[in-house]
Amino acid sequence: MIFTWNTPARDGKDGSEEMLLAFDRGRPVRVLVCPAWFDEANKLRRFTVEVMRRLDSAGIDSLLPDLPGCNESMVPLAEQTLEGWRSTMAAAAGALRATHVLAIRAGALVAPEGLPGWHYAAQSGPKLLRGMIRARTIAAREAGIFETSEDLMAQGRAAGLVLGGWSIGGAMFAALESAEPALGPGQSDIAQSTVGGPGPWLRAEPGEDAGQAGRLAALIDESVGNPAP
Amino acid sequence: MTISHDLDEAGLDRELKGLIADVLGLDPAQAEAFGPESGLFGHLPELDSMAVAGLLTEMEDRLGIVIEDDDVDGEMLETYGGLLAFAKAKLDPR
Missing domain, CATH: 3.40.50.1820 (Alpha/Beta hydrolase fold, catalytic domain)
Known part of the structure; x- marks a missing residue:
């Protein structure tokens, strides 16, 4: 197995x-x-x-x-x-x-x-990212931190991002933005x-x-x- | 999966309860019992940020709406009534 x-x-x-x-x-x-x-x-x-x-x-x-x-x-x-x-x-x-x-x-x-x-x-890649980014902004807001999806997207593209505990590298992130x-x-x-x-x-x-x-x-x-x- | 924009109030209520039942794994009958004051985010331990994000993303797909960062606040997520009022306002912004 x-x-x-x-x-x-x-x-x-x-x-x-x-x-x-x-x-x-x-x-x-x-x-x-x-x-x-x-x-x-x-x-x-x-x-x-x-x-x-x-x-x-x-x-x-x-x-x-x-x-x-x-x-x-x-x-x-x-x-x-x-x-x-x-x-x-x-x-x-x-x-x-x-x-x-x-x-x-x-x-x-x-x-x-x-x-x-x-x-x-x-x-699709964009929907996957949208859901994970949204989970992060909601969790951040609960913790009293204000993050915008736009800033997080820019950060992800440039240097990668940890979303829901998963480390997504910059190249992966950028590719997912248009992956269908x-x-x-x-x-x-x-x-x-x-x-x-x-x-x-x-x-x-x-x-x-x-x-x-x-x-x-x-x-x-x-x-x-x-x-x- | 997108449903019509001229969904009536009872239809929207049914759609939203069905969606919450899907997310929480409830029987439709259990979700039917949701009232305006029924607590959601912060009241149901299984409804964490990831589940709420999934719920909002599915709402976008099923209702054909776009939910912005600024739309998402405690009031909208805290109770069933808050979520229903939000969805209603999004569908009919007059």
Whole structure:
């Protein structure tokens, strides 16, 4: 279930060893999961793994690598860039022999475009930043400090920013300001309304919804035309 | 997901309660019991700054409004009535 893989060297820096959670039984359909980011990653963790369990029952392998700098990763998050995460996910797709990609929320920003697959409730960079900046201004105001979104955006762009406990580097921040999810060939959107029910990322306390996880997995199973296991 | 600007008051109330139910993981029936004085930010431990930010961002999407920094104050977030009055004013600024 828990494995490691090595990211390739990049920009003159050595690669790193990263962990992944996988349901890997060497079956023909292998779905690379690009997880939600930051706070949403926590909120969607159980949901994501439940979808993977359902795919496993349907005879589909799934592979969920950590984004470098997140979870068990040893590399500093503040040094990560959008381009770096994109190339890491593309490398993971190759190293793990993925045949499809399931990108969740902001995961759609780093989904390898060479794989067919699905963007579930894709989140844009500007919306991701807007939510996190807003959380910071609200928390600051509670503490009697007045920060404006505009100032924080300028600061983030120039030198990076810590938002909700996540150190987002300047390059990552600037790239996110205009990052929109784009569907690659053979990729399609799955809107929350198709899955039904409230978006699990909205929950203040991480929750789970087996019904939603089951419906998302069923949509994927149907879409690959996987024969029943 | 954006809903119509000519949402009537009962419709807005329903939409906002549904959204709070989604954020807090309540049954629609529990959220239905929210009244003007029901406490939100500062009263419900699970409604932290991150959750409030998510709630406001979702309000922007669902109601088709833009919420500025200056709009967000204690009064607007403290009670359900405050949030409803804010949303109403944003939708119909006359």
